[in-house]
Amino acid sequence: MNTQMKQVFSRPDSLKDVQTHFCPGCQHGTIHRLVAEAMDHFAIKDKTIGIASVGCSVFLYDYFDIDVIEAPHGRAPAVATGAKRVHPERVVFAYQGDGDLAAIGTSEIIHAANRGEQLTIIFVNNTTYGMTGGQMAPTTLPGQVTSTSPTGRDVASQGYPMKMAELIGSLDGCSYSARVAVDSPKHVIQAAKAMRKAFEVQINGAGFAFLEVLSTCPTNWGMSPLAANKRVGEEMIPYFPLGTYKDNSAV
Amino acid sequence: MGALEAGCRYYFGYPITPQSDVPEYIARHLPALGGQFIQAESEIASINMLLGAAACGARAMTSSSSPGISLKQEGISYMAGSECPGLIVNVCRSGPGLGGIDASQADYFQAVKGGGHGGYHIIVLAPDSVQEMYDLAMLAFDLSDRYRIPAMLLADAVIGQMKEGLVAHKYVPPADLAEKTWALTEKCNSGKRKVVKSLRLGDGEMEAHNNNLHARYAEMAQREVRYEGLHLDDAELVLTAFGSCARIAKTALRLAREQGMKVGMLRPVTLFPFPAAPLREHCATARKVLCFELNNGQMVDDVRLALPDKEVAFYGRAPGAGSLPTPEEFLAQIRTHYEA
Numbered sequence: 001m002n003t004q005m006k007q008v009f010s011r012p013d014s015l016k017d018v019q020t021h022f023c024p025g026c027q028h029g030t031i032h033r034l035v036a037e038a039m040d041h042f043a044i045k046d047k048t049i050g051i052a053s054v055g056c057s058v059f060l061y062d063y064f065d066i067d068v069i070e071a072p073h074g075r076a077p078a079v080a081t082g083a084k085r086v087h088p089e090r091v092v093f094a095y096q097g098d099g100d101l102a103a104i105g106t107s108e109i110i111h112a113a114n115r116g117e118q119l120t121i122i123f124v125n126n127t128t129y130g131m132t133g134g135q136m137a138p139t140t141l142p143g144q145v146t147s148t149s150p151t152g153r154d155v156a157s158q159g160y161p162m163k164m165a166e167l168i169g170s171l172d173g174c175s176y177s178a179r180v181a182v183d184s185p186k187h188v189i190q191a192a193k194a195m196r197k198a199f200e201v202q203i204n205g206a207g208f209a210f211l212e213v214l215s216t217c218p219t220n221w222g223m224s225p226l227a228a229n230k231r232v233g234e235e236m237i238p239y240f241p242l243g244t245y246k247d248n249s250a251v
Numbered sequence: 252m253g254a255l256e257a258g259c260r261y262y263f264g265y266p267i268t269p270q271s272d273v274p275e276y277i278a279r280h281l282p283a284l285g286g287q288f289i290q291a292e293s294e295i296a297s298i299n300m301l302l303g304a305a306a307c308g309a310r311a312m313t314s315s316s317s318p319g320i321s322l323k324q325e326g327i328s329y330m331a332g333s334e335c336p337g338l339i340v341n342v343c344r345s346g347p348g349l350g351g352i353d354a355s356q357a358d359y360f361q362a363v364k365g366g367g368h369g370g371y372h373i374i375v376l377a378p379d380s381v382q383e384m385y386d387l388a389m390l391a392f393d394l395s396d397r398y399r400i401p402a403m404l405l406a407d408a409v410i411g412q413m414k415e416g417l418v419a420h421k422y423v424p425p426a427d428l429a430e431k432t433w434a435l436t437e438k439c440n441s442g443k444r445k446v447v448k449s450l451r452l453g454d455g456e457m458e459a460h461n462n463n464l465h466a467r468y469a470e471m472a473q474r475e476v477r478y479e480g481l482h483l484d485d486a487e488l489v490l491t492a493f494g495s496c497a498r499i500a501k502t503a504l505r506l507a508r509e510q511g512m513k514v515g516m517l518r519p520v521t522l523f524p525f526p527a528a529p530l531r532e533h534c535a536t537a538r539k540v541l542c543f544e545l546n547n548g549q550m551v552d553d554v555r556l557a558l559p560d561k562e563v564a565f566y567g568r569a570p571g572a573g574s575l576p577t578p579e580e581f582l583a584q585i586r587t588h589y590e591a
Binding site: 049081089107111 | 447
């Protein structure tokens with residue numbers, strides 16, 4: 001009987017067999033896995049270039065078995081643009097957090113999308129600056145307590161959370177924009193499908209693909225992993241609705 | 252033109268006076284060569300596109316002018332840290348802030364002392380003519396590729412905008428220029444993974460990297476210094492000047508020689524590495540050195556560091572009201588210091 005057993009689950013080929021530095025309950029690990037599964041699905045790891053951004057995700061060069069260029073804070077879409085223009089036959093993705101993409105890097109992401117660069121952007125939104133210790137992010141929810149909004153985010157003086165999937169999807173140059181979460185098996189399955197789509201758009205030369213993934217940061221939220229996971233469904237998804245905001249990819 | 256002849260096929264830039272002639276020329280000519288021109292959303296994006304292209308092994312460039320070069324400093328520091336070669340052209344403006352658009356050499360310090368954070372240097376070349384702008388663009392790429400250090404052409408509104416005769420010639424790559432085995436290649440990467448990065452957190456890793464960079468600066472100071480010498484054999488007074496300022500100084504030098512003054516001149520072509528050793532050698536018997544600049548005194552610091560035992564005088568000004576110093580103005584300074 002053993003000879004007929006089939007292995008149905010393993011570490012994706014595109015991920016190195018190493019431990020990550022991520023905190024318990026952090027969903028970067030899950031999202032890394034989805035990126036790796038998508039690369040495995042299309043068998044593109046040997047031709048993929050990852051752009052590492054500044055934040056908890058900077059160490060992706062230690063985790064993915066691919067070529068990587070590390071970008072300055074917020075500039076990943078510009079670095080990715082330079083790389084893709086030089087090597088158009090390679091698959092280029094950038095993996096950015098919310099401080100990186102939606103604060104210091106808003107100009108770079110909007111203009112890369114608007115030019116319709118053939119890129120895949122993975123945007124991890126956990127409503128805080130993780131690496132620097134939990135400061136207020138552009139995506140921090142109204143009333144959310146962080147180390148730089150100690151009485152909660154006051155929208156009257158600190159503005160509103162940025163809804164990047166909607167914003168990027170509104171640009172004519174963007175071919176695909178969606179928001180997913182990884183807080184439940186159902187959402188993970190949906191996220192895996194969207195992740196494949198975000199790569200497929202680029203592989204087919206169909207344009208700029210943007211995938212926002214809602215994620216947890218239990219350490220900086222001051223929550224247990226389970227409570228943090230619950231917060232995604234109860235607080236984040238109502239403000240950041242899941243769904244596809246743009247799909248002109250015709251793939 | 253020199254950059255394109257040297258095989259530069261990617262340009263990323265943003266408009267700013269007085270350098271907009273550069274992107275305008277390249278936008279017309281690069282696509283026909285199979286290259287790509289991107290007018291980016293900012294100088295910040297431009298320099299980061301350059302970083303991405305450079306990491307992929309391409310010869311690529313950006314250009315800007317002083318305020319724009321300030322914006323690029325973050326990316327230049329990252330390029331220096333991640334050892335990405337590339338060409339940055341600064342057609343310098345005058346003064347801090349938005350400043351003026353007169354010919355000025357106000358950015359000498361920023362260019363040769365690193366400019367951004369982290370204690371690095373870049374290669375800085377100072378053309379004094381349209382011909383040198385062409386020739387040094389090629390040299391800049393060669394040096395930048397050889398040492399994996401970004402290179403800058405430091406020019407000003409005179410060099411950047413004047414019309415002058417140019418003898419175009421074919422670019423010949425140095426025979427010993429190594430292949431960029433460190434760069435991300437065109438095709439699939441089935442071998443060793445390549446990572447181009449500047450974050451170095453391992454114990455001792457950062458120190459070792461800095462020492463390695465500084466060893467390369469020292470090697471360049473030995474091997475790559477370039478300068479022009481005029482009448483240095485019998486000079487009692489040696490002039491130093493770079494770029495367009497050196498053109499004015501050359502005329503003043505000719506006038507001084509016509510009047511019987513034993514004056515010579517050393518024009519640094521490489522500002523980093525600075526020609527300190529040749530300067531020491533050629534000034535050994537001179538009584539005095541006079542440094543001319545189109546600013547309030549920047550390169551003169553490096554001249555004084557090179558010549559601790561010499562009297563080094565300075566005359567310079569950042570042009571105002573569109574007026575450059577005249578050769579006669581420099582000549583009067585030469586006479587004063589020659590006779591003193």
